[in-house]
Amino acid sequence: MMRQSKWKNVIYMLIALAMLIYALPMISFKPGAGWVSVFGMVWAAFAFLIIGAHLHFLLGVDAEKQRALDQIRKAKLMDWQRKWAGEKKESQGL
Structure with missing residues (x-):
């Protein structure tokens, strides 16, 4: 609908x-x-x-673009979280 x-x-x-x-x-x-x-x-x-x-x-062309942008944002967030967790481990001397 x-x-x-x-x-x-x-x-x-x-x-x-x-x-x-x-x-x-x-x-x-x-x-x-x-x-x-x-x-x-x-x-x-x-x-x-x-x-x-x-x-x-x-x-719905905009909806498709929005979904693609959301996937890119999620991938960047996961990458950022991995980098941040790695830097945190290095600073703790692990």
Whole structure:
């Protein structure tokens, strides 16, 4: 079951996708359109960025990265503990 924040991301992504589907046929990509064409391309690029950001969050790419970082932190902590225990033994003359 999705958390409430994931539902919010799904809704926002669907809104951005609907706006993009509605607007793309109306945007003029002809060379003579000038600023209207530039604005349409920039607007479409931002819409794709928004959709991509929501998909990135929904697919859990951040969760995978977080798990990998947690494993690295645990390995570093264990290494640090081993070094600290070794230094403690050396200082005691063992």
